[in-house]
Amino acid sequence: MAPSQTAIASAASRAGIVARRELFGRLAGAARVTEVSAPAGSGKTFLLRSWIRAAKLTDRTAWVAIPRGGLDAQGFWVTVLDALRGTVIGSPLVRELTGAPDLDGWSIVERLLKDLQSLEQPVWVVIDDLHELRSDATLRQLELLLLRAPEELRFVLATRHDLGLGLHRLRLEGALTEMRAGDLRFTVEEARALFEGAGVKLSDRAIELLEGRTEGWAAGLRLAALSLAGNSDPDRFAAEFSGSERTVAEYLLAEVLEREPENVKRLLLRTSILDRVNGELAELLTGAPGGARLLHALERANAFVSSIDTSRSWFRYHHMFADLLALELRRTAADEIPSLHRAAAEWFDAHGYHVEAVRHAQAAEDWDLAVRALSDHWFDLVLSGRAGTAHELVAGFPADTVVGNPELTALRAAVALSRGSFEQAERQLVAARAGVASVPEARRGHFQVMLGIQRLEMARQRADLPAVAQEAERLLEPDGADLKDLRIAEERQVLALINLGIAEASTARVEDAEVHLGEGIGLARRIEQPYLELTGLAHLAIVLTFRTFSLGAEKSTEAIQLAQGHGWSEEPITGVAYTALAGAMVAHTRLEEADRWFARAHATLRPEAHPAAALVFHFARGNLELARGRNAEALADYRAAERLGRQLAASHTVTARIRGHMLHALVRSGETNPVEQLIATMDGQQQQSRPVRTALAALRLAQNDPEAATIALAPILDDASAEPNPSTFVVAQAYLLEARARDALGDAGARERVLERALDLAEPDGLLLPFLFHPVPDLLERHSRFHTTHGSLILEILNLLAGTQRAPTRDQPERLAEPLSESELRVLRYLPTNLSNKEIASELYVSVNTVKAHIKHLYAKLDTHHRGEAVERARALGLLAPSSRSA
Numbered sequence: 001m002a003p004s005q006t007a008i009a010s011a012a013s014r015a016g017i018v019a020r021r022e023l024f025g026r027l028a029g030a031a032r033v034t035e036v037s038a039p040a041g042s043g044k045t046f047l048l049r050s051w052i053r054a055a056k057l058t059d060r061t062a063w064v065a066i067p068r069g070g071l072d073a074q075g076f077w078v079t080v081l082d083a084l085r086g087t088v089i090g091s092p093l094v095r096e097l098t099g100a101p102d103l104d105g106w107s108i109v110e111r112l113l114k115d116l117q118s119l120e121q122p123v124w125v126v127i128d129d130l131h132e133l134r135s136d137a138t139l140r141q142l143e144l145l146l147l148r149a150p151e152e153l154r155f156v157l158a159t160r161h162d163l164g165l166g167l168h169r170l171r172l173e174g175a176l177t178e179m180r181a182g183d184l185r186f187t188v189e190e191a192r193a194l195f196e197g198a199g200v201k202l203s204d205r206a207i208e209l210l211e212g213r214t215e216g217w218a219a220g221l222r223l224a225a226l227s228l229a230g231n232s233d234p235d236r237f238a239a240e241f242s243g244s245e246r247t248v249a250e251y252l253l254a255e256v257l258e259r260e261p262e263n264v265k266r267l268l269l270r271t272s273i274l275d276r277v278n279g280e281l282a283e284l285l286t287g288a289p290g291g292a293r294l295l296h297a298l299e300r301a302n303a304f305v306s307s308i309d310t311s312r313s314w315f316r317y318h319h320m321f322a323d324l325l326a327l328e329l330r331r332t333a334a335d336e337i338p339s340l341h342r343a344a345a346e347w348f349d350a351h352g353y354h355v356e357a358v359r360h361a362q363a364a365e366d367w368d369l370a371v372r373a374l375s376d377h378w379f380d381l382v383l384s385g386r387a388g389t390a391h392e393l394v395a396g397f398p399a400d401t402v403v404g405n406p407e408l409t410a411l412r413a414a415v416a417l418s419r420g421s422f423e424q425a426e427r428q429l430v431a432a433r434a435g436v437a438s439v440p441e442a443r444r445g446h447f448q449v450m451l452g453i454q455r456l457e458m459a460r461q462r463a464d465l466p467a468v469a470q471e472a473e474r475l476l477e478p479d480g481a482d483l484k485d486l487r488i489a490e491e492r493q494v495l496a497l498i499n500l501g502i503a504e505a506s507t508a509r510v511e512d513a514e515v516h517l518g519e520g521i522g523l524a525r526r527i528e529q530p531y532l533e534l535t536g537l538a539h540l541a542i543v544l545t546f547r548t549f550s551l552g553a554e555k556s557t558e559a560i561q562l563a564q565g566h567g568w569s570e571e572p573i574t575g576v577a578y579t580a581l582a583g584a585m586v587a588h589t590r591l592e593e594a595d596r597w598f599a600r601a602h603a604t605l606r607p608e609a610h611p612a613a614a615l616v617f618h619f620a621r622g623n624l625e626l627a628r629g630r631n632a633e634a635l636a637d638y639r640a641a642e643r644l645g646r647q648l649a650a651s652h653t654v655t656a657r658i659r660g661h662m663l664h665a666l667v668r669s670g671e672t673n674p675v676e677q678l679i680a681t682m683d684g685q686q687q688q689s690r691p692v693r694t695a696l697a698a699l700r701l702a703q704n705d706p707e708a709a710t711i712a713l714a715p716i717l718d719d720a721s722a723e724p725n726p727s728t729f730v731v732a733q734a735y736l737l738e739a740r741a742r743d744a745l746g747d748a749g750a751r752e753r754v755l756e757r758a759l760d761l762a763e764p765d766g767l768l769l770p771f772l773f774h775p776v777p778d779l780l781e782r783h784s785r786f787h788t789t790h791g792s793l794i795l796e797i798l799n800l801l802a803g804t805q806r807a808p809t810r811d812q813p814e815r816l817a818e819p820l821s822e823s824e825l826r827v828l829r830y831l832p833t834n835l836s837n838k839e840i841a842s843e844l845y846v847s848v849n850t851v852k853a854h855i856k857h858l859y860a861k862l863d864t865h866h867r868g869e870a871v872e873r874a875r876a877l878g879l880l881a882p883s884s885r886s887a
Helices: 005-014 021-028 044-054 073-085 105-118 136-148 168-173 188-197 204-214 218-228 234-240 246-255 262-270 279-286 291-300 319-350 354-363 367-383 387-395 406-418 422-434 441-461 465-475 486-506 510-526 530-545 549-565 572-587 591-604 611-627 631-645 655-668 672-681 684-688 690-702 706-718 728-744 748-765 769-773 777-783 791-806 811-815 822-828 837-844 848-862 867-876
Strands: 033-037 061-065 123-128 153-159 176-180 305-307 314-317
Touching (some): 021 176, 033 044, 044 153, 061 073, 073 105, 073 123, 136 168, 188 218, 204 218, 204 234, 204 319, 218 234, 246 319, 262 279, 262 291, 262 319, 279 291, 279 319, 291 305, 319 354, 319 367, 354 367, 367 387, 367 406, 367 441, 367 530, 406 441, 422 441, 441 465, 441 486, 486 510, 486 530, 530 549, 530 572, 572 591, 591 611, 591 822, 611 631, 611 655, 611 769, 631 655, 655 672, 655 690, 684 690, 690 728, 728 769, 728 777, 748 777, 748 791, 777 791, 822 848, 837 848, 848 867
Parallel strands (some): 033 153, 033 176, 061 123, 123 153
């Protein structure tokens, strides 16, 4: 019976061998025949010897090593029989055989099969370097032995490439185990064990670099360990280690490259300038036919060549082998390298692989070709979410190539603009525009359109609506560029619409913004431009939150799902969608979820390049902090938003709200005198804005002057249409403050009317945040006893306030073995209602299964067994407001 995987790993560890647990386990439980096929230096021999020693199989293993150049049939079979006779079990069974001129391999196999019929215990035959066995007849004889041998005779075949043995029947029967190069690749942990075993101390980062650079190639790692002995800067060595390292290069030359025929060596060397190669490219660079056939043959031979697509038409070379090939090409044909890169650049450009075209043109130092290829396809890269790659390509041009090249100057302006360097971008755009006459006439129209799009982008980022409108109009002029290509014209139309909508959203033209963004999104979908669609959706989500937070949440979720589907989750534009969703979650008081989305937004947004979006981020996050009672943190966010607003050409849509919320935060912090002073310094228009008036009312209530509070609120409540796009949020705040003032004045009727109106505004959109900004639990408790139409909403708000007020204290953890999460608290607040689990799920935008899971956790944490008992227990703990019937 084969030793267990654990026993093998343990023995390997004691022996000082890298314990390759998974591979040892596969060998221990392998089928009757195991084929280990991998390139030179993959560690096949070492792996098998280590496994045999660790598994204590030495006396049961017949080891057959085929020398370089191979063996004839007689020599091979004599070696196999001698190895079998050397095992503890094979010795009494296998008859001795001496060579003779008329000795036939087929008869030897038949004789061996007869000798082994009585074999009762497992014996392993390991044939190492089987690829050196060149005789087809001998391979067929071995095939016969493999197929007819008794089950107790196990075979392990180690080879550099597949030999075409007819083992398909064994594969179908499950009697064949195949291990290839990918299986033998060292993991990071195994690489660490190898270096530690060699006495080499490396940082985790250095080990990861070496494992990645060698692609887990055993020989590469061992050669690195040898080279590192006594090295004074191992981390630097790891970063620079490559196939050009002397010991590695010598190994690869001797074991791989020098073994190939001249036509194969020529192909490998001349295509080593490529990151990937196909048959057509190979033929172009070598000037010889049969490129695809040779690449397929190299892959089959495990010659450090592997296919990278499902159709096996594109190939790449192992990193270290590619390094060696590049070194050899520089040594033997350095003068041909520029022309090879130029030919590759032209091929890639003609076949639509524009990034590779630019890189090879740069490598050839053909700057005109590189600029033309990049300029022609700059917006294709940007609109496909590859702006980072485009910027990297611009950085690949030497500084002196900019002089006299207006197209490259315009590209550098685009990079500066993406980094928020507006002054630098403006200077470069002016310089590029001045050089328009030097651009070839055939390319001049395209160049002018590029300049127009750059100016449009700059104006939009600075929220300069007049400039955006002007550039958008120019962009759509049919005589401004060659618009014969309908798709190009439509892409420019989408750009114009979306940028116009974004600028309108930033400057309080909310209705216009919604229209233009909607049109741009629709057209982007029709022409299948998902990145433009994502840009429109993300900003439309922000716009919709000004009208209804529920719609904003839906649209931002749609944008995020689109980004995830295309791998754009870390793109700055997706940060805008994260911000919109986080802001909606705050408005709905789902603060725990809002936190997570704010974290995603913070990691992706770039304030220097997108000041308007960053302004909205800080405003929304300030609201989160204010809802939690963290006034100092809220003020820090509001002030950051104010600073960003000063970078814009016009006042942002939420500027007045930022100012009002800052004043609220100061009032809540007890800073009443600074609030008085700040309001006094404002101009008349600022003082009359709704957010400032609500802040002034909060100030007067804090100063125990409810009459003055009602005076401050009167213009808001008397004329809700005094400002365009009135904010439900601000008006709801005003009604809550008015309710407090009327209560203090003893006007119960007015208090009930305005409180009911606040609830009217909050109910449709689930807008609960105003009730955290201005908590009035006592008024709501009293209001619930009268003829309100919002009993369920009042209960939810009271439960929310109870949970929020208890959160900062230590009472809950002391009373419960495990505190409730925010998600569980939200579900708990619905338990006193008559809503079903399905209806609760609909209210919370989650699945029914999620609600059921939260209820299950609630019962466990509250030590209860049904809904009524859980509600009663939660009220006793102060997690739910007391029942109004008890008052």
